[in-house]
Amino acid sequence: MPCCPPLTERPLTAVEAELTAAMFKALGDPVRLRLFSLIASHEAGEACVCDISDVGVSQPTVSHHLKKLREAGLLSSERRGTWVYYRVEPSVLAAMGQLLTSRE
8 A cells, every 4th residue: 555646636547446444344344444443553653463362363364464454554553572573554543544644
């Protein structure tokens, strides 16, 4: 993700539409959206998987959803010892906001 101009600026190219759709598809699941929000709002914009695993689904399901968010380019991860820390990619929130702004 950051790929695309505001939707009101011009029509998206096929590649831009593919990238944007992948991001929205990843966030279209309530558990993924909640995980993304937990990480984005966590101190310093990153969270240990141990801090975000209580979202009402099993740990393997949390791992699956985190993988989907990473594949969509919304999160990055880093292993530190036995834990994995996730963070929102620095430009993702700004790009998401820009994508949905109007040209007023």
